[in-house]
Amino acid sequence: MATSRHVHSMTAFARAEQAGAWGALQVEIRSVxxxxxxxxxxxPDGLRELEPALRDALRTRLARGKVECSLRFETDAAHQAPAVNVERLQEIADALAVIQQQVPSATPPTTLELLNQPGVMVGQTLDHDAIVAAAKTLFGQALDELIDARAREGGKLAEMITARLNAVSEQVATVRSLLPQILERQRAQLLERLESAKTELDPQRLEAELVLVAQKADVDEELDRLGAHVEEVRRQLKQKGPKGRRLDFLMQELNREANTLSSKSVVAESTRCAVELKVLIEQMREQVQNIE
Known part of the structure; x- marks a missing residue:
């Protein structure tokens, strides 16, 4: 299980929410x-100053992937509604009392006129620093959740790739067991062609032809390289850190050897194994595309 935790997928989603006296924050992060x-x-326009810090946080924790991050901020009705500045209203009331004493006939202002006086109605003030701090913390929580999700998905990818690596190793072992049969089949085919053509070759020439045929049919080197690439893929799956590009390169090398094996195939069994190898490698390649 520890090995699979070293493999991270690039596909994941995370959400984190927090409510406070100032309203509510929601962070969503999705990656492919x-x-x-x-x-x-x-x-939000009021929190655009956060982008450089959030971008740095992503670059510190992630190496690959298209990552979409959204931050929503909503204030409650109490903070959206205007409030009465009681101190300012008291100042106006004191001034009106003085006027009333000096000019008893003066008409007192209406309630609406009082509300329209400068400084009477004020918007609720929000603690911007507290909101910024809460948004950063919330983004960190969502990023942690995203990385955990990428690790869980990566573990599943590692299991699928390992299963196919085991199948590749089985196919390589099968072809290796067929090598004597392959070489004997090639030898028999050459002798049949010579017989049908009624051609006689001197022993040295015949031996040279047989050696050439054996060299063309010998896939021992390709099998060795296939085995080496399989072991390197296994080793990479155990390494920490990003490994997707390296694994993608190894898939290309595996496919190259499988194609060579197919081109040298002279018996139905080895042809079937070569085809199965290419299917398994393509399945692994598709999974590797999602690995960080």
Whole structure:
């Protein structure tokens, strides 16, 4: 299980929410496979200053993937509604009392007129620093959740790839067991062609032809390289850190050897094994595309 935790998928989703005296924050992060790290942000106008810090946090924790980050901020009705500045209203009331004493006939202002006086109605003030701090913390929580999700998905990918590596090793062992049969079949085919053509070759020439045929049919080197590539894939799966590009390269090398094996195939059994190898390698290649 520890090995699979070293493999991270690039496909995941995370959400984190928090409510406070100032309102509510929600962070969503979703990522898909991409050759490089490609972050995108959707932030409220009042919190756009956060983008550089959030972008740095992503680059510190992630190496690859197209990552879409959205931050929503909503204030409650109490903070959206205007409030009465009681101190300012008291100042106006004191001034009106003085006027009333000096000019008893003066008409007192209406309630609406009082509300329209400068400084009487004020918007609720929000603690911007507290909101920024809460947003950063919440983004960190969502990023932790995203990385955990990528690790869980990566574990599943590692299991699928390992199962196919085991199947590749089985196919390589099968072809290796067929090598004597392959070489004997090639020898028999050459002798049959010579017989049908009524051609006689001197022993040295015949031996040279047989050696040439054996060299063309010998896939021992390709099998060795296939085995080496399989072991390197296993080793990479155990390594920490990003490994997707390296694994993608190894899939290309595995496919190259499988194609060579197929081109040298002279018996139905080895042809079937070569085809199965290419199917298994293509399945692994598709899974590797999602690995960070």
């Amino acid at each position: 496979n991409q050759r490089y790290l490609e972050p995108h942000f959707r932030l």
